[in-house]
Amino acid sequence: MTPEATLARLREYMVGPSRFMNLLSCFELGLVDTLRENPGMTAAKLGDAVGAKPDAVEQLLHLLVKEGFVAYDEGSGGYSLAALAGVAKADLQRALTYMNMIKVVALRQLFYLTDSVRTGTLVGLRELYGAEGTLYGAVAEHRDLREAWATLMDTVTARIDPWFFGNIDIPSGAQVLDLAGNTGLGAIHAYRSKASPGLRVTTFDLPEKEDDCLRNFRDHGVAEHCSFIGGDVFEGIPEGFDVVLIKHFLDMFDRDDVFAILEGVNRSLKVGGQVHIMVPVYPENIADTDNYNVDFFPAFFIGCTMGQGGPQKLSTYQRWLEECGFTVTKTITKASAEIPPDVIPVQAILCATKTA
Amino acid sequence: MTPEATLARLREYMVGPSRFMNLLSCFELGLVDTLRENPGMTAAKLGDAVGAKPDAVEQLLHLLVKEGFVAYDEGSGGYSLAALAGVAKADLQRALTYMNMIKVVALRQLFYLTDSVRTGTLVGLRELYGAEGTLYGAVAEHRDLREAWATLMDTVTARIDPWFFGNIDIPSGAQVLDLAGNTGLGAIHAYRSKASPGLRVTTFDLPEKEDDCLRNFRDHGVAEHCSFIGGDVFEGIPEGFDVVLIKHFLDMFDRDDVFAILEGVNRSLKVGGQVHIMVPVYPENIADTDNYNVDFFPAFFIGCTMGQGGPQKLSTYQRWLEECGFTVTKTITKASAEIPPDVIPVQAILCATKTA
Numbered sequence: 128m129t130p131e132a133t134l135a136r137l138r139e140y141m142v143g144p145s146r147f148m149n150l151l152s153c154f155e156l157g158l159v160d161t162l163r164e165n166p167g168m169t170a171a172k173l174g175d176a177v178g179a180k181p182d183a184v185e186q187l188l189h190l191l192v193k194e195g196f197v198a199y200d201e202g203s204g205g206y207s208l209a210a211l212a213g214v215a216k217a218d219l220q221r222a223l224t225y226m227n228m229i230k231v232v233a234l235r236q237l238f239y240l241t242d243s244v245r246t247g248t249l250v251g252l253r254e255l256y257g258a259e260g261t262l263y264g265a266v267a268e269h270r271d272l273r274e275a276w277a278t279l280m281d282t283v284t285a286r287i288d289p290w291f292f293g294n295i296d297i298p299s300g301a302q303v304l305d306l307a308g309n310t311g312l313g314a315i316h317a318y319r320s321k322a323s324p325g326l327r328v329t330t331f332d333l334p335e336k337e338d339d340c341l342r343n344f345r346d347h348g349v350a351e352h353c354s355f356i357g358g359d360v361f362e363g364i365p366e367g368f369d370v371v372l373i374k375h376f377l378d379m380f381d382r383d384d385v386f387a388i389l390e391g392v393n394r395s396l397k398v399g400g401q402v403h404i405m406v407p408v409y410p411e412n413i414a415d416t417d418n419y420n421v422d423f424f425p426a427f428f429i430g431c432t433m434g435q436g437g438p439q440k441l442s443t444y445q446r447w448l449e450e451c452g453f454t455v456t457k458t459i460t461k462a463s464a465e466i467p468p469d470v471i472p473v474q475a476i477l478c479a480t481k482t483a
Numbered sequence: 484m485t486p487e488a489t490l491a492r493l494r495e496y497m498v499g500p501s502r503f504m505n506l507l508s509c510f511e512l513g514l515v516d517t518l519r520e521n522p523g524m525t526a527a528k529l530g531d532a533v534g535a536k537p538d539a540v541e542q543l544l545h546l547l548v549k550e551g552f553v554a555y556d557e558g559s560g561g562y563s564l565a566a567l568a569g570v571a572k573a574d575l576q577r578a579l580t581y582m583n584m585i586k587v588v589a590l591r592q593l594f595y596l597t598d599s600v601r602t603g604t605l606v607g608l609r610e611l612y613g614a615e616g617t618l619y620g621a622v623a624e625h626r627d628l629r630e631a632w633a634t635l636m637d638t639v640t641a642r643i644d645p646w647f648f649g650n651i652d653i654p655s656g657a658q659v660l661d662l663a664g665n666t667g668l669g670a671i672h673a674y675r676s677k678a679s680p681g682l683r684v685t686t687f688d689l690p691e692k693e694d695d696c697l698r699n700f701r702d703h704g705v706a707e708h709c710s711f712i713g714g715d716v717f718e719g720i721p722e723g724f725d726v727v728l729i730k731h732f733l734d735m736f737d738r739d740d741v742f743a744i745l746e747g748v749n750r751s752l753k754v755g756g757q758v759h760i761m762v763p764v765y766p767e768n769i770a771d772t773d774n775y776n777v778d779f780f781p782a783f784f785i786g787c788t789m790g791q792g793g794p795q796k797l798s799t800y801q802r803w804l805e806e807c808g809f810t811v812t813k814t815i816t817k818a819s820a821e822i823p824p825d826v827i828p829v830q831a832i833l834c835a836t837k838t839a
Contacts, residue, residue: 128551128566130574135824136550137578140506141585142778142827143499148593149782150496155597182737183600186781186793192769193777194492195484199769210484218486222493229497235591237504241511244539381538413548413555421549422498425542426505437542469490471497 148234149190151226158184159211162197166207173206222469224282231275232262233431240430248434262432284312287405287474288374292320294459294476295403297370300325304368306392307360307376308332311340315347317372322352329354331365360388364395371396374405378438379428382447385439389451396481402453407438408460408475417463419471441475453479504590505546507582514540515567518553522563529562578825580638587631588618589787596786604790618788640668643761643830644730648676650815650832651759653726656681660724662748663716663732664688667696671703673728678708685710687721716744720751727752730761734794735784738803745807752837758809763794764816764831773819775827797831809835 128136153159157177162168165176170188174181188206191197198209211219236251243250252258256272258265266273297303300323305313308330317328330340334357344350356365361384364371371392377385392402410418420438428436439447445455457478466473484492509515513533518524521532526544530537544562547553554565567575592607599606608614612628614621622629653659656679661669664686673684686696690713700706712721717740720727727748733741748758766774776794784792795803801811813834822829 128569130566130570131824133552133566133570134574134578136552137506137582137825138775138827140499140503141578141582141825142775143496143503144585144590144593145779145782147496147499148596148786149778150493152596152600152782152786156600179600180603180737180791182791182793183603183781183785186785187600189765189769189777189781193772195770196489196492210486210489213484214486214489218490222490222497226493226497229500230594234500235594237500238586238591240504240508244508244512244535244543247536247539381536409545413545414551416549419494419498421545422505423501425539425545426501426508429539429542430504430508435536435538437538467490468487469493469497471494 144234146190147226148230149187150196151223151230153187153191154223154226156184156187158188159197159208162206162208163212167200167203167205169204170206218467218469221282221286221467224279225469225471228275228279231271233427236431237426240426243430243434246434249431251430261434283472284316286470288313288316289320290461290465290474291374291403291405291476292316294457295478297321297323297326297403299323301327301369302367303328303370303372304356304365304395305330305372305374306364306388307373309340310336311343311353311355313372313374314340314353315343315349318349318352327352327354329356329365329368331356331358331360333357333359360391364391366395368395369400371400371402372404373402377404377406377444378424379433379436381435384435385447386451389448389453393452393481393483398481398483400481402448402479402481404444404448404477404479405474406444406477407472408441408444409438410473411440411442413440418473420473423471441477444475444477448477448479452481452483454482455479500590502546503582504586505543506552507579507586509543509547510579510582512540512543514544515553515564518562518564519568523556523559523561525560526562574823574825577638577642577823580635581825581827584631584635587627589783592787593782596782599786599790602790605787607786617790639828640672642826644669644672645676646817646821646830647730647759647761647832648672650813651834653677653679653682653759655679657683657725658723659684659726659728660712660721660751661686661728661730662720662744663729665696666692667699667709667711669728669730670696670709671699671705674705674708683708683710685712685721685724687712687714687716689713689715716747720747722751724751725756727756727758728760729758733760733762733800734780735789735792737791740791741803742807745804745809749808749837749839754837754839756837758804758835758837760800760804760833760835761830762800762833763828764797764800765794766829767796767798769796774829776829779827797833800831800833804833804835808837808839810838811835 161176170181170185174184192199195209196211198207239251252265256269266276308314309332311330314328314330337355337357340355344353407420409420425437448455460475517532526537526541530540548555551565552567554563595607608621612625622632664670665688667686670684670686693711693713696711700709763776765776781793804811816831
């Protein structure tokens with residue numbers, strides 16, 4: 128890479144924040160929806176329609192014209208959707224849900240990334256919201272964070288859980304523990320995907336989740352087959368289960384805590400007990416350009432959600448599992464071709480059996 | 484552009500903020516400087532050296548390895564500079580000055596872009612700093628904004644003023660007005676570049692700039708040839724000048740205000756009087772990928788510095804000058820090849836003569 132190419136790449140990085148917010152703002156203002164309904168509108172008419180000055184509308188739409196997202200007709204001064212017209216509504220909505228989450232949960236918070244790295248705490252969350260602890264605590268107190276975050280997580284879970292449950296085996300009648308299972312959605316999916324006589328799925332999470340979790344079980348008609356146990360993963364994992372699920376969790380922690388979790392799970396299981404993990408993974412060759420986890424998760428976990436953590440390579444998780452007394456029986460990484468092109472996380476499944 | 488390509492492009496936008504801050508944080512933490520002095524350090528040693536957890540160091544360096552900025556040796560676990568080693572120190576410093584300005588002046592503020600567009604005010608500056616008005620007022624009160632902004636502007640001015648003065652003619656002994664000339668740096672450059680018997684350069688800006696400006700004139704030994712007039716561009720421009728310079732100014736305003744400025748300058752001049760303008764310009768074909776003004780300035784001016792404004796195409800400025808009673812005699816756009824590849828602004832010069 129020449130010095131010139133390196134400097135040019137730095138410029139790409141420099142325009143990252145402004146590009147992101149310029150584009151999202153065109154959606155937030157309603158410019159894209161307005162143009163979808165009324166192609167050919169001028170900046171003056173668009174400005175009237177969305178309550179903004181035509182000068183600002185024209186300025187912000189330049190980028191969308193540059194990208195080919197929107198077309199501009201010099202003769203009439205009218206704008207219309209170009210590439211954006213061809214994107215299915217559900218696809219665009221999925222991308223916008225992610226963009227909104229990044230805006231609310233990350234954009235301002237990232238300013239404090241260096242201080243977060245130095246302190247291992249979420250300096251941005253403290254400065255902007257007065258919140259101590261992690262994002263997962265702050266979402267309970269702050270509606271804007273909660274809405275941006277929960278809307279995304281529902282979208283992600285709906286998309287990814289069928290893939291997870293389609294790729295793991297749960298023996299008939301097994302006793303299943305969903306580790307850090309939040310308010311029970313994973314347990315509900317697990318029961319529905321894997322129903323068998325005697326199958327029972329237990330959500331394990333902080334005691335304050337119990338009421339919401341049990342209500343969810345009732346609302347989804349699975350209260351007979353699902354239960355809740357309150358506790359803290361780092362203080363002891365309930366025993367007596369055949370299978371432990373660990374979804375969207377290991378990537379939140381640094382190595383020592385991942386070991387504490389895996390060793391705790393190992394202690395809680397009998398030999399032969401199984402663990403099924405779903406976690407985003409970095410590519411084995413970190414320079415792989417198809418995988419965007421590296422471009423997003425380090426800054427996101429350390430600066431915006433946990434003050435630590437971040438995914439690992441599949442081979443690293445595999446090694447760590449073996450070091451914690453498991454034999455890995457199956458690994459699958461979701462293929463790029465199966466992931467919509469706007470979706471950042473590349474997920475993997477690791478299945479393992481307790482051998483020691 | 485296919486829907487898939489469009490969605491993939493949205494993903495590029497999504498990782499813009501995290502990429503930006505991840506990279507900048509590696510510089511802020513001192514990881515790059517430490518590796519320059521001690522190639523081959525592991526994450527553990529780097530963490531010790533910069534006061535961060537090795538886990539976080541490893542997470543943040545993944546992106547730099549992906550980009551080829553830094554190399555990682557699997558065998559030793561050591562990092563060393565790759566592409567970053569080849570970039571001249573002054574070039575890297577210029578890029579980092581710009582990145583720091585974007586971080587301090589724009590990153591958090593951009594969150595409020597949509598509200599800024601709707602209100603025509605700097606909502607981010609108000610929310611984050613309690614500041615009313617523009618960035619140019621806020622820099623006087625807030626040291627972090629001032630340092631980030633002033634350091635950048637000094638870098639930019641030092642680079643671009645020689646090009647500007649090398650491309651304009653100022654008649655011997657002319658009386659020159661530097662419109663919105665801040666604290667006199669432009670006047671000093673003008674006098675030094677164009678010195679001739681009787682040449683006098685007058686900085687015109689808000690009265691509160693007078694003391695700093697006159698001190699600068701004295702410090703640079705040009706007090707005999709330079710003066711200051713206090714006032715407001717929109718309330719009347721001093722008469723009796725042969726040449727008016729308008730640098731880094733027209734791009735801060737929407738069309739109506741640009742017209743007010745150009746008409747005011749026109750009124751202040753005699754027929755034959757000249758105006759020399761330097762301003763960033765959008766490419767005539769907005770989709771030109773070599774020009775990054777579109778990717779940066781709309782969101783930056785509207786959301787972070789002025790609550791309005793943004794550059795125009797050269798042809799637009801030319802037309803506006805003609806509509807305000809000038810004949811354009813010369814235009815030059817700085818060639819991409821002459822601009823370091825990390826530099827965002829593409830500047831142009833317009834020279835014009837009052838004809839009506």
